[in-house]
Amino acid sequence: MKEVSFTYRGNEKKVLNHISADFEDGKVCAIVGESGSGKTTLLSLIAGLTSSSSGVIAYQGKDIKHMNKDRYRSNKIGVIFQSYNLLLADTAAENVMLSIQLGGNKVKGKSQLAYVLLAKVGIDKEKADRKVLKLSGGEQQRVAIARSLSYNPILIIADEPTGKLDEKNEKGIMDIVRNLAHIEGKCVILVTHSASVTEYADVVMEIRNGSLSRR
Numbered sequence: 001m002k003e004v005s006f007t008y009r010g011n012e013k014k015v016l017n018h019i020s021a022d023f024e025d026g027k028v029c030a031i032v033g034e035s036g037s038g039k040t041t042l043l044s045l046i047a048g049l050t051s052s053s054s055g056v057i058a059y060q061g062k063d064i065k066h067m068n069k070d071r072y073r074s075n076k077i078g079v080i081f082q083s084y085n086l087l088l089a090d091t092a093a094e095n096v097m098l099s100i101q102l103g104g105n106k107v108k109g110k111s112q113l114a115y116v117l118l119a120k121v122g123i124d125k126e127k128a129d130r131k132v133l134k135l136s137g138g139e140q141q142r143v144a145i146a147r148s149l150s151y152n153p154i155l156i157i158a159d160e161p162t163g164k165l166d167e168k169n170e171k172g173i174m175d176i177v178r179n180l181a182h183i184e185g186k187c188v189i190l191v192t193h194s195a196s197v198t199e200y201a202d203v204v205m206e207i208r209n210g211s212l213s214r215r
């Protein structure tokens, strides 16, 4: 991100003010900051859900403004947002398969891949075939992670990935997240309010008064 600023329409105050930052492959970066400081806004900009008022956001050196937004979102980045709801009436495997399909890549054995991805985050075949509605919060979060991996993105962004989870599940999810960065070389950017989650991160950045700084 280079000199990125953002103001919501009808609201004069800049939420983000000339922010510059690099997010590297192979690292987990945690973004912290007070409630209302702009963390979710920052993730929305990176995800291409919102356009910056000024400045440049580049993905592998290419300004995302010039990229096909749908393809960028469905193909290049894995998004784990709480508002990105899973289809509760469908099974975990169906949710992941749908995402593989939307990714648009020609993948043989979509169903098999869905089960492999789910197994990777600790969802066995029996749970994979259950409706998401009938899975616990922690299990649903694992399904959301598996879904975000469906097209093997290099960049993964997550808003409060362990938000409603107990300590054991938080550790389970953060171990998965760290492995994605450290073993698979992905770039993970997550927003958190939890001090314990920041301990799993390689880099911690804080948003304060519209500025982003390394802690």
Ligand SMILES: Nc1ncnc2c1ncn2[C@@H]1O[C@H](COP(=O)(O)OP(=O)(O)OP(=O)(O)O)[C@@H](O)[C@H]1O
Pocket: 008, 009, 011, 015, 033, 034, 035, 036, 037, 038, 039, 040, 041, 042
């Ligand atoms: N659609 C919108 N229109 C106008 N203002 C908005 C909009 N969405 C968010 N804001 C404002 O922008 C600021 C940043 O919001 P944002 O959701 O990015 O904060 P946050 O750091 O993620 O907060 P939290 O930790 O509470 O989730 C807040 O002051 C919020 O009220």
